[in-house]
Amino acid sequence: MEGKNRMEQGNVLDGLHEECGVFGIYDFDGGNVASSVYYGLLALQHRGQESCGIAVGDTDGPRKVTTHKGMGLVNEVFTPEILENMHGDIGVGHTRYSTAGSSTRENAQPLVLNYIKGTLAVAHNGNLINAPQLRRELEYSGAIFQTTIDSEVIAYHIARERVNSASVEEAVSHAMNKIQGAYSLVVMSPRKLVGARDPYGFRPLCIGKRDNTYILASESCALQTIGAEFVRDVEPGEIVSISPKYGIVSDKSHCLPKEKAARCIFEYIYFARPDSHIDGVSVYGSRIEAGKYLAMDSPVDADLVVGVPESGNAAALGYSLQSGIPYGTAFVKNSYIGRTFIKPKQSNRESSVQVKLSVLKEAVAGKRIIMIDDSIVRGTTSDRIVKMLRDAGATEVHMRVSSPPFLYPCYFGTDVPAREQLIAYNRTVEDIRQVIGADSLAYLKLERLSDMVGGLPYCSGCFTGKYPLDPPTEDIRGDYDK
């Protein structure tokens, strides 16, 4: 992703942004869960770095819900004191990057609200494509909205359906009849933890277990972090309801035939952490595969394969394994460049890329380099990195990209630049090669994607413009201030 990598704090390079991470936990033995939510969110920090929040409740006793949210990283928003004052055996957490709804504290999640049955906390990852219509309908019946996030639309539907439903999960099910688009949900009700995934399964959600404690998380890496075992993925369209009384109860009434699923392929390519498994496929493994296919389909004679840190590294390793060309390290990344980093101005002699990445001259001087990145969005960073390698003495620079050219907007939870800003828009691969100044350039072939994820059905709308659902006819970015 042009040097912008999953591990990087904030949008320092011009890559894609993931949208959100969700986490839920319920300790049937009544232990406090706040700190486990904290560690879980740390493991999901790469999915959203703008704001975060935790809500915990007590299923026993006064059932008071304690919430803390703020702008910034999990590290910054939570102090030991805050965490210690959050008591309860059930909790949800959220890390957010805003794709719909502006970036303000009011829009931080989880959304905590009182409704007919007590307090509900909702954490949501994804984008509803019919949110504007649903908001209007609700407003026509007298609803008020205090945020500009889709989660409030979802919460309203759950609350309204709850009036005539036997349970919160039934209300969620009824709400799913109305909401359309990408969503992985974790809902904390007074005595149940509910998870749900849209019928296409755009965004991941999985179930974990640690002794008598149950967990819902966007990615399995969060389970490993808190010492929990992976139980299984929530299936596309499935609702799971977790409670001591009934254990894990599954409702698959919204599930579509398996081949209709449309997982976001970019979760594998770039968004998810390599140590996560999504729907049975290892993210790391899929990236190794992508690298191997690149080596098969677009071979080139060279001395060294390197990844653009850190998201290009796995594919670089795959390329090396397949081609036999040695794998190496060409870059040193400065990991102290955080969100509050002061970007160089035009008048400065420094550049952002230069401040963030250095080249290891001894590793590349005099060598023909194959440089692997996961994607090219605007191309400005790739251009600079190719030049840095040449300045360091690389004799040739061949770029390989472990995804197809990015050409169409995404309506399902990814923050995509306007089409005109995409380097692949209206350009051939040869055009792009010239812009970035590489000696050769090749992308992963579209037909390799299916094999890359072991045959799982996926959404490739951003490459093909063909979406599993009709794209929305109006702006869904959710700036509803009038």
Next chain:
Amino acid sequence: MEGKNRMEQGNVLDGLHEECGVFGIYDFDGGNVASSVYYGLLALQHRGQESCGIAVGDTDGPRKVTTHKGMGLVNEVFTPEILENMHGDIGVGHTRYSTAGSSTRENAQPLVLNYIKGTLAVAHNGNLINAPQLRRELEYSGAIFQTTIDSEVIAYHIARERVNSASVEEAVSHAMNKIQGAYSLVVMSPRKLVGARDPYGFRPLCIGKRDNTYILASESCALQTIGAEFVRDVEPGEIVSISPKYGIVSDKSHCLPKEKAARCIFEYIYFARPDSHIDGVSVYGSRIEAGKYLAMDSPVDADLVVGVPESGNAAALGYSLQSGIPYGTAFVKNSYIGRTFIKPKQSNRESSVQVKLSVLKEAVAGKRIIMIDDSIVRGTTSDRIVKMLRDAGATEVHMRVSSPPFLYPCYFGTDVPAREQLIAYNRTVEDIRQVIGADSLAYLKLERLSDMVGGLPYCSGCFTGKYPLDPPTEDIRGDYDK
């Protein structure tokens, strides 16, 4: 108020707390209003020091609403940078002390929300006595609540009524059919500024004007601060709608006969700023009157009349004028004792009262002192102050209180200690005198209240237990977390 005075920052002494100040402004010429809201809120800071907020909107163009709220004083929450980024010709502001709804940032006002007609901002001063019932009814129809403040209940009713109303003021009027209790409201709709006061007129609200700019404010002192003229009070039960197209339009359909009004008498005694006029009566003047009546009804031979700063000073002046006994200053108040002041612990040699107040020995030594305070709540502070005067050499200390004994709870927007904590509960005046250690003690007679405010009808529920509305049958403090 036992040394706790209106001007004091935070609840350092154990007095009563006012609840809120509201402010609204609309510049028909399109000028920016944010800084005038800021100065207006500074003038209303005494009405609430827990949190504050401003929302401004543009009646022209994109009609985007900008909001900033936070915990703390107006001075602390707003920086020049924040204020400069708030653009718009219409705005509302709020200062809050929580009487219902817990003290959290989520509960700060104004409440800003999107509804069928755009963005609404609601600022509210008062307490609804039927808020719990109204919340339940709303929840049964699928409403969700994100705060625990009454204002959200009011906003919901306005939003629901707006669906079938011709205008926002009509929706407010319909909402007023449902909500009961004390409220002064300022509502900012996309193109109108609306003010409303409950039919009993518990809390004040007035209209001001500066060139082509119209203002609504809890107290007239805020008008003077921003250089505006006082136009008139909003009448109990009146709704005013302000817009360039129609000017000030009044709806008096909710008004009761004038003698039914029930203004909070404590606004005159203690809450309001002395430079305010409420419903035609000068707050300062009413306090002078109270002091005069005390001198008539409870005379005593003495050398000096002093006020407990600062709320006792006006009554002390009145007492002096009537009795001919010289007025003087006995106390120096440390005005640097802010909200974040570290209170002495039991183990400290210092005491809170001592840190906040000093006695001017040369003023009181060898003298018989008449000390005037506006009220006695728990009595602990009065006790200390009497002792401090004696320690400084006063030969006699006669306490006079410019209000009747405080005996009953208030349900209409005042934060009242539990009855058992009130010193006057189950005690005669002579009992109280002994507790505080004064040589004599007298309260303002109940029958003087009417004259004190020039014959205006008022609520004296806290003295008599007789309320203009039936008190609520359930807890209305609004902690709805379940």
Next chain:
Amino acid sequence: MEGKNRMEQGNVLDGLHEECGVFGIYDFDGGNVASSVYYGLLALQHRGQESCGIAVGDTDGPRKVTTHKGMGLVNEVFTPEILENMHGDIGVGHTRYSTAGSSTRENAQPLVLNYIKGTLAVAHNGNLINAPQLRRELEYSGAIFQTTIDSEVIAYHIARERVNSASVEEAVSHAMNKIQGAYSLVVMSPRKLVGARDPYGFRPLCIGKRDNTYILASESCALQTIGAEFVRDVEPGEIVSISPKYGIVSDKSHCLPKEKAARCIFEYIYFARPDSHIDGVSVYGSRIEAGKYLAMDSPVDADLVVGVPESGNAAALGYSLQSGIPYGTAFVKNSYIGRTFIKPKQSNRESSVQVKLSVLKEAVAGKRIIMIDDSIVRGTTSDRIVKMLRDAGATEVHMRVSSPPFLYPCYFGTDVPAREQLIAYNRTVEDIRQVIGADSLAYLKLERLSDMVGGLPYCSGCFTGKYPLDPPTEDIRGDYDK
């Protein structure tokens, strides 16, 4: 002081600034003193609001010194946590307004340093007139300076003298042979608390006692606040050394004949708190006297005497007592206008004075007013206040000032505007009257000052240009950055 009063936070009005408050304490029984320093500093906050600091040490055991300093008010710089982590039975504190040395955290006091005998903490109030020469001399012998405050010069001299002195107080005495100007010092050495006052006694310093704990403080008001008794003033030129072994030991070798003393008369007029006594004279009492003299020397027929809050109130009371004209209140001050208050811009419709002060119309309308202030510096505020009274309906406004016209710079610890900015510079009293728009104007006569302070010798350099010491020939404001 033109509405700028001692109690006001920060330089919101354009008055004079006091420079510093010092505080020292030693508990011979080994109790912790940090919180008492905190409360003492709160009582001395009016002497300096830019920065503050506390250093405490353990005279027993490891003798570690803990220091905390910061920009801002005592309330803001100290949290309960910080205070609780400051352990020790001996301590010094300081509140600062910068008259020499720029306003930065580096320059906050007390200055804590290690020298030959351990750790020394120095708190200083005043200005040395030979600081630049002394700095140069020290630099020529290899000294380095990390601050731009005089206290570092003093500390150096103590440290150098200490090498050949038998005790810290002897070193202080030797240092006093070199330093010239205004200083009240509190020095904490590993096992002694030392206080010293310059031979002219420009700035106050007094001794207090609470059980077995000894206190040094700029003003006696700080003793009252912490529940200590006033023992006596440190005499001009005296050094006192306080230790369990020797009690209070006095060294008067630097004392001049009593008639040579040159106390700052502005301490009585404006700087000190009214509840303080300085060198046997009540500050409050001296202000009452000033008012009386004004009434004798400059009588006028009127209906009401009012003070500009709060520093004009005592003189107004004196005027009223002498003249028989009733005393009253004309102004309401907004005490929420703190240091961080956003001042109105030129483009605003509001003005600083208007935001800070309101007039009580009912108190002044139709009346002839005598308005008393302690001084006029630039005159801009007086001008506005006179106008505000007239706008409120006062038929006449007669201004009386409880000090002579301010005409010359001060080199002894007061922050004085440049001469050209002083309204009295090159203007007759009649000129000034016209500028401020009063119906009449009179200042306190110079010859009344002596009586006002009971015959104590004082410095009147700012009125007469005659100083007890030759003024410095170079800039002593201490901006030594080169």
Next chain:
Amino acid sequence: MEGKNRMEQGNVLDGLHEECGVFGIYDFDGGNVASSVYYGLLALQHRGQESCGIAVGDTDGPRKVTTHKGMGLVNEVFTPEILENMHGDIGVGHTRYSTAGSSTRENAQPLVLNYIKGTLAVAHNGNLINAPQLRRELEYSGAIFQTTIDSEVIAYHIARERVNSASVEEAVSHAMNKIQGAYSLVVMSPRKLVGARDPYGFRPLCIGKRDNTYILASESCALQTIGAEFVRDVEPGEIVSISPKYGIVSDKSHCLPKEKAARCIFEYIYFARPDSHIDGVSVYGSRIEAGKYLAMDSPVDADLVVGVPESGNAAALGYSLQSGIPYGTAFVKNSYIGRTFIKPKQSNRESSVQVKLSVLKEAVAGKRIIMIDDSIVRGTTSDRIVKMLRDAGATEVHMRVSSPPFLYPCYFGTDVPAREQLIAYNRTVEDIRQVIGADSLAYLKLERLSDMVGGLPYCSGCFTGKYPLDPPTEDIRGDYDK
């Protein structure tokens, strides 16, 4: 370094701590340098994360020095506003981890002081072994110390020598006759930038150039970041003085014969950034070499070589290259775990290592793993990581360490745990292997160090106990509070 790597923020794992980074810059064309110091410090952040600071001066005009220092990372301490208010064409910067002198804001560097010739700013990396004696000597001549850092001792010597020296560099030279130990210094005087390195060259320092701007930096990586060219290293014992008038002037009078040099070998092994060159040797290259020697000296049959991120990666690559065993990635590091990360308590189910590192199961399952780390300090982290690999399915775990066993304290600028805490203390390699649970364990042989750094003389005191200078006889950690 047991998972603690150079890039990691703060001491989250129990590794060694580097002490400081220094940076100086002088633009002969008069351009502002503050932002370049900022970017330079970002590149030196790995050398110290406790506090940082920048001082800039104007060599022309008023020559005012502006300083900003604070606790925390460069990112946190500097805002755009602060940086924009720092004007000047000459500047120094510092990043600090405290090895001597406690961790407080007072001790942050650069130390800025006024002395005979104006303002001096001193930035220092290293530890003086005779600092306590020098402090005492200075104190006996009346010196005062406001910090507990060695830099103040150095500054004093420069200031004292400056009195009788012709230039600041001559004063530095004279000071170097007295100070002993490890130091790389950057000194900003009013019109010169001076760099100096102790005669043994313990800590690095190099010179760079960008157009007409000259730079001094701890490591060459900082030159690359700001777009400057590497000119040369400052030699051990050399003083360089940089000014427009004389260019770069070198004084080698303190240089020892080249073979006497004693560079810290841990700079190559772990402290320095891999993209730096120190004294002609590539840090990255030396780590590759270390890995190769490990493969030669301690071969083992296995399926995969992995590095403990990130400092073990280069040596792992070297091992792979030499052995032919494939290089791979076994760990995912969570780079959001910053300094403010809340560490798991004993009662938590999470562990620090687990939160920071995850294992890529698919990469290691069923494989025999060679795991390379740069060092083992306490061993607790290695123990956990070995276990994590086994839990992920590794069939064998062979640990190789790219440095000899760490056995003795360091007195030259490294923060070393007490000897008893070192795992190698009193243990054989076989003992250690058992403690950490590896199948085999081998360290780099001592005799390989020389080849690893191309024959450069180095200090190996921490491995051998043989130091180039006699170790100090008293505690040099600099806690001088008494």
